[in-house]
Amino acid sequence: RKEVEQDPGPFNVPEGATVAFNCTYSNSASQSFFWYRQDCRKEPKLLMSVYSSGNEDGRFTAQLNRASQYISLLIRDSKLSDSATYLCVVFGGSQGNLIFGKGTKLSVKP
Amino acid sequence: SAVISQKPSRDICQRGTSLTIQCQVDSQVTMMFWYRQQPGQSLTLIATANQGSEATYESGFVIDKFPISRPNLTFSTLTVSNMSPEDSSIYLCSAGDVYGYTFGSGTRLTVV
Numbered sequence: 608r609k610e611v612e613q614d615p616g617p618f619n620v621p622e623g624a625t626v627a628f629n630c631t632y633s634n635s636a637s638q639s640f641f642w643y644r645q646d647c648r649k650e651p652k653l654l655m656s657v658y659s660s661g662n663e664d665g666r667f668t669a670q671l672n673r674a675s676q677y678i679s680l681l682i683r684d685s686k687l688s689d690s691a692t693y694l695c696v697v698f699g700g701s702q703g704n705l706i707f708g709k710g711t712k713l714s715v716k717p
Numbered sequence: 718s719a720v721i722s723q724k725p726s727r728d729i730c731q732r733g734t735s736l737t738i739q740c741q742v743d744s745q746v747t748m749m750f751w752y753r754q755q756p757g758q759s760l761t762l763i764a765t766a767n768q769g770s771e772a773t774y775e776s777g778f779v780i781d782k783f784p785i786s787r788p789n790l791t792f793s794t795l796t797v798s799n800m801s802p803e804d805s806s807i808y809l810c811s812a813g814d815v816y817g818y819t820f821g822s823g824t825r826l827t828v829v
Contacts, residue, residue, distance in 0.1 A: 639816070639817075641817060648825075649822070649823075650809055650820040650821060650822050650823045651760070651809075651820055652819075652820070653718070653817050653818070653819070656816070656817060694759065694760075700762065702750070702762070702765040702773055702775075703748055703765075704748075704750050704762050704765060705750075705760075705762075705811070705818055706762075707759040707760045708759060709758070709759040710759050
């Protein structure tokens with residue numbers, strides 16, 4: 608089983624749609640969880656951290672279920688500018704590093 | 718969060734040569750890492766850059782091929798040695814802590 612697995616993409620949605628990304632991780636001792644966004648030919652940028660209590664930042668909601676080792680990201684009212692690759696990221700590699708999922712590509716169409 | 722300056726942003730190199738990539742952080746950070754991202758793939762950790770000691774390499778990456786320096790808590794270099802076309806990739810440095818990491822803007826390397 609891969610350390611971090613994400614939904615296969617791409618997701619093609621119209622503007623205004625709600626889209627959900629799912630992710631599972633294999634190491635139950637993982638400490639912190641994040642969603643990063645990566646635009647084409649750019650470096651990854653932190654979108655939001657993920658907490659067990661769930662957290663919301665505007666149109667974005669992230670959830671963590673430690674028992675199921677499952678992380679989700681919900682984007683409401685999608686904008687054209689949301690088009691990017693979304694990376695599920697877990698902190699807790701052997702070197703204290705981040706472990707990345709392969710990413711899910713989102714394309715929001717007019 | 719830390720701001721990282723990475724250079725060069727891109728380079729085209731002849732096979733058999735070496736390229737050194739630099740990352741400068743605007744604050745002292747304990748952890749710095751070097752990643753590689755091949756086309757269409759996610760990020761793969763190359764090594765952890767340790768200040769004052771040898772870098773710690775992940776499986777499949779060796780010091781002779783990817784020597785790393787970390788002379789202080791704000792600076793690190795990665796050298797891609799004896800390059801071949803298979804080394805064509807984006808190389809990224811990263812710094813941070815358990816609360817989140819930031820990345821340099823990446824070096825897009827093409828080996829011809």
